[in-house]
Amino acid sequence: MAKTYDYLFKLLLIGDSGVGKTCVLFRFSEDAFNTTFISTIGIDFKIRTIDLDGKKIKLQIWDTAGQERFRTITTAYYRGAMGIMLVYDITNEKSFENIKNWIRNIEENASADVEKMLLGNKCELEEKRQVSKERGEQLAVEYGIKFIETSAKASIRVEDAFFTLARDIKTKMEKKLEASNPPKGGHKLTPTEPMKKPTSWLSRCTLL
Amino acid sequence: MPDCSENFESEIDDGKNKRLVKCKYCSSVILTPASATFSSFEYKLPLIKQNKGNVVNPETEDVLQFWVVNDMMTFYNVGFSNTVGSTKYLTCADCETGPIGYYDIPSKISYVALSRESNSYIIFHMIMLCNI
Numbered sequence A: 001m002a003k004t005y006d007y008l009f010k011l012l013l014i015g016d017s018g019v020g021k022t023c024v025l026f027r028f029s030e031d032a033f034n035t036t037f038i039s040t041i042g043i044d045f046k047i048r049t050i051d052l053d054g055k056k057i058k059l060q061i062w063d064t065a066g067q068e069r070f071r072t073i074t075t076a077y078y079r080g081a082m083g084i085m086l087v088y089d090i091t092n093e094k095s096f097e098n099i100k101n102w103i104r105n106i107e108e109n110a111s112a113d114v115e116k117m118l119l120g121n122k123c124e125l126e127e128k129r130q131v132s133k134e135r136g137e138q139l140a141v142e143y144g145i146k147f148i149e150t151s152a153k154a155s156i157r158v159e160d161a162f163f164t165l166a167r168d169i170k171t172k173m174e175k176k177l178e179a180s181n182p183p184k185g186g187h188k189l190t191p192t193e194p195m196k197k198p199t200s201w202l203s204r205c206t207l208l
Numbered sequence B: 001m002p003d004c005s006e007n008f009e010s011e012i013d014d015g016k017n018k019r020l021v022k023c024k025y026c027s028s029v030i031l032t033p034a035s036a037t038f039s040s041f042e043y044k045l046p047l048i049k050q051n052k053g054n055v056v057n058p059e060t061e062d063v064l065q066f067w068v069v070n071d072m073m074t075f076y077n078v079g080f081s082n083t084v085g086s087t088k089y090l091t092c093a094d095c096e097t098g099p100i101g102y103y104d105i106p107s108k109i110s111y112v113a114l115s116r117e118s119n120s121y122i123i124f125h126m127i128m129l130c131n132i
């Protein structure tokens, strides 16, 4: 069957328990009306198609299923990941300090060129804020990654965050393609090279 | 349930879905045209609304018509539930209504129930009329 997309990116959410990772990925729902079959068993991952500069991008976004509670995100979870959202809670100092530990965990377990982004979630809770926006920005600069404050509850900039991360991965990928396939005669060629069969990481994924 | 609807035939073109397959509740696009094949068989799909704590033995209904998707990456937008037995249930990626179908882990094939997507509401009403 004809491929219906140009790129396929596997994205993960990482951060302390309680910062709102599940809510960022899934719909924010108050526990009160969690009475449907699906909300009881929970959602594992989502597939979303977005359009970036005329390219169809498939995002496969995974939640940690609570593994982070034991501070042991396994190598299996990171396998094939091309983008990681590092999430902290702006009302929780500890979750911000732990970002450093999560970055170390990523360096030990994930592929070296995985694209990272820092999210300060729950930004609508201004009166409970413990981590200033400036500190978030500063940490991001330190690690050379992008930063955005979000609120899963108020639907603030969550989609922007995923678009930004996806765009950065795409840019990186197209640079790589160009480098391995240098245009002749000084004219920039658009990379028409089809992506490598994108099932490699999927078929290796033990969860499926 | 009497299967008195021939209406779904109009949704099929060359064995595939003629139109966009969307969520019945929020119109999120699940499949683009001609990306899934039609198949008819009987499957007991859990109802969307359940009594609390009914996950082990959920109430089900017989579903008879499906869009078959061989590669999960064909989906435009969709959610996959956590595993139950050898199955993951499919949901709308936006409003998370589900199950709208299921994914069979051993075969890696996904099935979207026609009765739980937008084009089906006519069929759905036909069946309701049949039941009266």
Ligand SMILES: Nc1nc2c(ncn2[C@@H]2O[C@H](COP(=O)(O)OP(=O)(O)O)[C@@H](O)[C@H]2O)c(=O)[nH]1
Binding pocket: A015, A016, A017, A018, A019, A020, A021, A022, A023, A024, A121, A122, A123, A124, A125, A150, A151, A152, A153, A154
């Ligand atoms: N006020 C507020 N609460 C949030 C936000 N995002 C998540 N929460 C709440 O934070 C708690 C933990 O969220 P959850 O997504 O389960 O965190 P996880 O452990 O990182 O997956 C839940 O009670 C959520 O309702 C947000 O943006 N604002």
Ligand SMILES: [Mg+2]
Binding pocket: A021, A022, A063, A064, A065, A066
């Ligand atoms: Mg969670």
Ligand SMILES: [Zn+2]
Binding pocket: B023, B024, B025, B026, B027, B028, B092, B093, B094, B095, B096, B097
């Ligand atoms: Zn929906």
